[in-house]
Amino acid sequence: MGKREVQEINASSMADIAFLLLIFFLVTTTMSTDKGLARRLPPPLPPNMEKQDVEVKERNIFTVLINSSNQLLVEGEPLDVRELREKTKEFLKNEANLDNLPELVPVNVNVNGKNVTFMTTKNHVISLQNDRGTEYQKYIEVQNELVAAYNEVRDEFSRENFGMPYGELSTEQQEAVQTVYQQKISEAEPKNYGGRK
Amino acid sequence: MAKIRKDGKKKAPAISTASLPDIVFMLLFFFMASTSIREVTYKVNIRPPEATELQKLEKKSLVRYVYIGTPNKEFHSQYGKETRIQLDDAFAEVDQIENFIVNERSAMREDEQNLLTVSIKADRETKMGIITDVKQALRRAYALKINYAATQRQSY
Numbered sequence: 001m002g003k004r005e006v007q008e009i010n011a012s013s014m015a016d017i018a019f020l021l022l023i024f025f026l027v028t029t030t031m032s033t034d035k036g037l038a039r040r041l042p043p044p045l046p047p048n049m050e051k052q053d054v055e056v057k058e059r060n061i062f063t064v065l066i067n068s069s070n071q072l073l074v075e076g077e078p079l080d081v082r083e084l085r086e087k088t089k090e091f092l093k094n095e096a097n098l099d100n101l102p103e104l105v106p107v108n109v110n111v112n113g114k115n116v117t118f119m120t121t122k123n124h125v126i127s128l129q130n131d132r133g134t135e136y137q138k139y140i141e142v143q144n145e146l147v148a149a150y151n152e153v154r155d156e157f158s159r160e161n162f163g164m165p166y167g168e169l170s171t172e173q174q175e176a177v178q179t180v181y182q183q184k185i186s187e188a189e190p191k192n193y194g195g196r197k
Numbered sequence: 198m199a200k201i202r203k204d205g206k207k208k209a210p211a212i213s214t215a216s217l218p219d220i221v222f223m224l225l226f227f228f229m230a231s232t233s234i235r236e237v238t239y240k241v242n243i244r245p246p247e248a249t250e251l252q253k254l255e256k257k258s259l260v261r262y263v264y265i266g267t268p269n270k271e272f273h274s275q276y277g278k279e280t281r282i283q284l285d286d287a288f289a290e291v292d293q294i295e296n297f298i299v300n301e302r303s304a305m306r307e308d309e310q311n312l313l314t315v316s317i318k319a320d321r322e323t324k325m326g327i328i329t330d331v332k333q334a335l336r337r338a339y340a341l342k343i344n345y346a347a348t349q350r351q352s353y
Contacts, residue, residue: 034346035251036251037251037345039345040342130329133324135324136246136320137322144249
């Protein structure tokens, strides 16, 4: 007879359900985006090949040693990690063309269709050696400082020559900067001077 | 023309909660989009080292993880307190890494196989000896792209 009213669904528990789901996702997922220091390992040596010693001039090598008590020996002198970045940059740039820093060699790069020559320390090598007893944190710190030195040198170079920071260059320009300052970090087999493993 | 006030107390109107589910759903979707499901349960303690020059790991599907650290408390009786390696969900030895990488690689699509990146997640107090062994094993397996997992350092 009378009009039947449509019954309304009670929505007050909807919030509870949604909260439950929310908490479930908060617990089972992680927010962390994975970050890290990207490196490349050298390919393995063929087992029957004899070890080849590549001759590098003494002035072109920058040796960094870390001992089992996490102390640094850079170019024969003890050094704090915080000073490593400056020292590495000095080595990489060799602005004053000193005799004990790596020689400056002309490098041809192609920038915007033009061939430009820069004088850089192309033949340099950074040699890193650690002990089996070195702590991982120290190793990462040293690697980090070396990579930071490269990044800063590249950044300064691109500011000088292209007028903007390295991050804003085009891919082609970035490649040019990379050929000028190539990352050459060579890791020697670790020694076990520190006694026990 | 004065209004006549009624004496009785006025009831405050109830706050409508009808939009509460919408708000919560919004939060829910935000978290679903911005997070990822945990890949494995850690059996080793890992406090990653700190660094500043970090790069993001692109494409999760191309990354395989090697965990290195001291076993959790509940595994002490079984595995001791020495630093151990964890691959996927199980403890492993150094010589198992080569096999692990080869298997993982053959399970990947062919055009992606040489893009495989191995992320080394190690505790900051790990000795370099074991990490060097792992690196040598990775070299032998031709997994040359590696990544040392680290967290952002705020300051010295």
